Amino acid sequence: MIEIDNITKRYGDNTVVDNVSMTIAPRTVTVIVGTSGSGKTTLMRMINRLVEPTSGAIRIDGEDNRGIPGYELRRRIGYAIQGHGLFPHRTVAENIATVPGLLGWEKSRIEAKVKELLSLFQLDPAAFGPRYPHELSGGQQQRVGVARALAAEPNILLMDEPFGALDPVIRAKAQEDLLAIQKHFGTTIVLVTHDMEEAFHLADKIAVMDKGRIVQYAAPEDMLVNPATDFVETLIGVGERPFRLLSIGTVGEAAEAGTAEGEPLAAATSQRDALSSLLWSGREALPVVGADGVPLGRVTLASLARRAARPR
Amino acid sequence: MKRLLPNLLRLAALIILVAFLVQPALFEPLLKPLVQANAPAIYNQGSLLSLTLSHLTTVFIATFAATVVAVGLAILVTRPIGAEFLPLSRSLVNIGQTFPPVAVLALAVPVVGFGEKPTLIALFLYGLLPIFENAMTGLSTLPPAIVEAARGTGMTAWQRLTKVELPLALPIILAGIRLSVTISLATATIGSTVAAKTLGEVIIAGLQSNNLAFVLQGGLVVAVLAVLIYDAFSAMERMVSRRAGRV
Amino acid sequence: MRFRIDKLGVVIAALLAYGAFLAPFANFRANRIVPGEPRAILDALPAGLGTALLIFIAIALVFVVLKTPTLLRLLLGLAALSVLAILIGLSASHLTPPENTYARVSPASGFWLTSFAFALLTADALARLRLSPFARVTLLAAAAAAVAALLMSGAWDGLSILKEYGSRAETFWLEAGRHVLLALGSLVAATLVGLPLGILCHRVETLRAGVLNVLNIIQTIPSIALFGLLIAPLGWIALNVPGAAAIGIRGIGVAPAFVALFLYSLLPVVANTVVGLAGVPRDANDAARGIGMTDRQRLFGVELPLAFPVILTGIRIVLVQNIGLATIAALIGGGGFGVFVFQGIGQTAMDLVLLGAVPTVALAFAAATVLDAATELSNSKPSRAA
Numbered sequence: 001m002i003e004i005d006n007i008t009k010r011y012g013d014n015t016v017v018d019n020v021s022m023t024i025a026p027r028t029v030t031v032i033v034g035t036s037g038s039g040k041t042t043l044m045r046m047i048n049r050l051v052e053p054t055s056g057a058i059r060i061d062g063e064d065n066r067g068i069p070g071y072e073l074r075r076r077i078g079y080a081i082q083g084h085g086l087f088p089h090r091t092v093a094e095n096i097a098t099v100p101g102l103l104g105w106e107k108s109r110i111e112a113k114v115k116e117l118l119s120l121f122q123l124d125p126a127a128f129g130p131r132y133p134h135e136l137s138g139g140q141q142q143r144v145g146v147a148r149a150l151a152a153e154p155n156i157l158l159m160d161e162p163f164g165a166l167d168p169v170i171r172a173k174a175q176e177d178l179l180a181i182q183k184h185f186g187t188t189i190v191l192v193t194h195d196m197e198e199a200f201h202l203a204d205k206i207a208v209m210d211k212g213r214i215v216q217y218a219a220p221e222d223m224l225v226n227p228a229t230d231f232v233e234t235l236i237g238v239g240e241r242p243f244r245l246l247s248i249g250t251v252g253e254a255a256e257a258g259t260a261e262g263e264p265l266a267a268a269t270s271q272r273d274a275l276s277s278l279l280w281s282g283r284e285a286l287p288v289v290g291a292d293g294v295p296l297g298r299v300t301l302a303s304l305a306r307r308a309a310r311p312r
Numbered sequence: 313m314k315r316l317l318p319n320l321l322r323l324a325a326l327i328i329l330v331a332f333l334v335q336p337a338l339f340e341p342l343l344k345p346l347v348q349a350n351a352p353a354i355y356n357q358g359s360l361l362s363l364t365l366s367h368l369t370t371v372f373i374a375t376f377a378a379t380v381v382a383v384g385l386a387i388l389v390t391r392p393i394g395a396e397f398l399p400l401s402r403s404l405v406n407i408g409q410t411f412p413p414v415a416v417l418a419l420a421v422p423v424v425g426f427g428e429k430p431t432l433i434a435l436f437l438y439g440l441l442p443i444f445e446n447a448m449t450g451l452s453t454l455p456p457a458i459v460e461a462a463r464g465t466g467m468t469a470w471q472r473l474t475k476v477e478l479p480l481a482l483p484i485i486l487a488g489i490r491l492s493v494t495i496s497l498a499t500a501t502i503g504s505t506v507a508a509k510t511l512g513e514v515i516i517a518g519l520q521s522n523n524l525a526f527v528l529q530g531g532l533v534v535a536v537l538a539v540l541i542y543d544a545f546s547a548m549e550r551m552v553s554r555r556a557g558r559v
Numbered sequence: 560m561r562f563r564i565d566k567l568g569v570v571i572a573a574l575l576a577y578g579a580f581l582a583p584f585a586n587f588r589a590n591r592i593v594p595g596e597p598r599a600i601l602d603a604l605p606a607g608l609g610t611a612l613l614i615f616i617a618i619a620l621v622f623v624v625l626k627t628p629t630l631l632r633l634l635l636g637l638a639a640l641s642v643l644a645i646l647i648g649l650s651a652s653h654l655t656p657p658e659n660t661y662a663r664v665s666p667a668s669g670f671w672l673t674s675f676a677f678a679l680l681t682a683d684a685l686a687r688l689r690l691s692p693f694a695r696v697t698l699l700a701a702a703a704a705a706v707a708a709l710l711m712s713g714a715w716d717g718l719s720i721l722k723e724y725g726s727r728a729e730t731f732w733l734e735a736g737r738h739v740l741l742a743l744g745s746l747v748a749a750t751l752v753g754l755p756l757g758i759l760c761h762r763v764e765t766l767r768a769g770v771l772n773v774l775n776i777i778q779t780i781p782s783i784a785l786f787g788l789l790i791a792p793l794g795w796i797a798l799n800v801p802g803a804a805a806i807g808i809r810g811i812g813v814a815p816a817f818v819a820l821f822l823y824s825l826l827p828v829v830a831n832t833v834v835g836l837a838g839v840p841r842d843a844n845d846a847a848r849g850i851g852m853t854d855r856q857r858l859f860g861v862e863l864p865l866a867f868p869v870i871l872t873g874i875r876i877v878l879v880q881n882i883g884l885a886t887i888a889a890l891i892g893g894g895g896f897g898v899f900v901f902q903g904i905g906q907t908a909m910d911l912v913l914l915g916a917v918p919t920v921a922l923a924f925a926a927a928t929v930l931d932a933a934t935e936l937s938n939s940k941p942s943r944a945a
Contacts, residue, residue, distance in 0.1 A: 531784020
């Protein structure tokens, strides 16, 4: 659990983060959104003390984060940034081993961890471990960046626009991977982005920031139904509301008993993408299959239309 | 394949250089046409080999000292604690490079006397600038994402410096050292005007006795040394920058 | 108001404290050759003046340690340098016994250290103020005028370096002329040859590596050797090419020095031309082609103007380098300020070395300042127009 308590950051006369308080529940994904200059990155960087607050306090699992030196704190908190920030003079394996190395893990333990993470991110350890970052594609670099952040098994992972530099296809895949990993490790993730689509897709809770303040901190559905201010409404986009609602849930959740003709949809597909497939194929229903290919039933246009309507 | 020919040429140059320094008499017929009938064609007032070694030693000591001091200062001015010195350092480097090496050499004589010392001081001072300039550039132009990542992974300031910043700046620092060494190799010859034992002795003896063969052999030995050392540094830079992903 | 400490100020203050209170201000020698006797500020200056200087430095010391406005620091630095310049002249006339023409007074370590400290203060203030190119050149001109005024007024006549000058004023200007001729002349020649060569190298890729490699190797030949090596071929030309001797080509003297400097100058000019032309944005070139410019129009209308700042940087490197290297020409009878430097080294006469070295450094410094300003102006023009 991360408790942010009346935190303020000023640079000279410029207040970047203005008296923000919020509590982030463990094992959830919290996305902080806002325009550039809203203070969202500064707020996140105060959690691992890359930025020291002017006033206020942040507690992690009840302990003030100023209780230990900043660098020790940062070793316990994963951190992934846009453009991945991989060390170009170290191999992929050495990059991932950075924090375990700093913590003085045993060699064999580090090696096992590197292997585990590379496999988890679908990179063959034997092939990718010895390579240098510049020999990887953008998507692979990004995965290694997240793997490095997770190497020391942190409870908390901070991500600053982690997918910002990726093209849309790779980005969607990276987002799926992140959700899978989050389930796998039970990590508490705090992610900063300016992409609302990404926020609705990933978040358990969304915090909208504007001019250094949090204007709304709520679950995605609640935010859609009751936007706190005009600013939040504009940010969501009035015309996007039904689709945003659909992008929160998966098709597995919307599946009903029955059969249907056509190309089956994977259960992890978002309802928004399922709607898109239905419309494009011109069918009333499509079959749904689990990850292992087992049929789970079908999803219908009518049920999705119901789910896209304003919740009461 | 493309690298083969230049490397063969370098190897040949090295072999000829070593042969000339060890057995200069072998080359006498080549140099004989350049001198008057009864003048010596091979430098005869000392061993070419020992002059070369002392030339190299002088350059090495000066460059080594310059590297340690310059990199140390560059580290200092690129830390928050030394940031106040940064603007001045930049302009001092600029101003310092307008000092001709001869002037530095000549001005060192009254302070420390004749011999190796003024040469060492001049080479040291003059060699500082390119290394300092490059180290400063290398350390202050690191990609921000990488510096940020290094902090984010929980490295201490010292770990960031030794594990990330210096390795990444290494190619640029090496380029500075290469520049400094080539300048020093040539400047050290001038040291012989203040009685330092360098290859300049051979050239100056040639100028004084109007012996072209002396001038040529002194000059060529220095030039070949400079080219070989320059190439060796370039190769080293390519190696580390390939490793640093800055290809 | 809170007082804060300026870190650089602490270094400057330490230099000042040592230079003013512990090190000798001037050196007195009974004649040109004997070792000097150091004199501290209080002995070196007329009573009252010495005390005043010490008080002035003590105040300056406090001023520089505290964080004070940059402009004031600049003014203090300039004022202090002027005061020191005038006082060292006074010290010379104060220390030299009347009617004694053998005695020599020269600045000692204390003078140099305090001057260096104030020069640091000035340089730091200038760097922080980020003066415009015009302001910098104006300041340089003002400094030059001030030095000239001091020289003309005779305030420095008692100093040993000027006594050395006094006994060879005519040679000095002759060698000065040669020095400038060598440095500037070879630069002009190298630009005339190097610019077209650079353009050619840019256009013909197969030529580029070869030319740059050869020029690179020339640069590694030590200057005294290159000077020496050119004696033979130029001597031969003078003997065998009709008319060559008449235009001043001979084996020893200015000609081999000129040719050597020319050869050294080629690399920076050619290399920077190539780099500058290669750095011309593709879009600009495409656009030029797109609106129907011929190759020639593109070269003069687009490529060269855009590459100009880089080429100018090359010329700056060459000029500063040449001014320094021209000192070595003296070793082969080519003249220049090196004559005094090497004579001075030969006679262990520091003042004579300074007579050669100081103008060389001043010249190089002035050239660097002016050309830096020019480069900055040429760099900023496009962005200001945009």
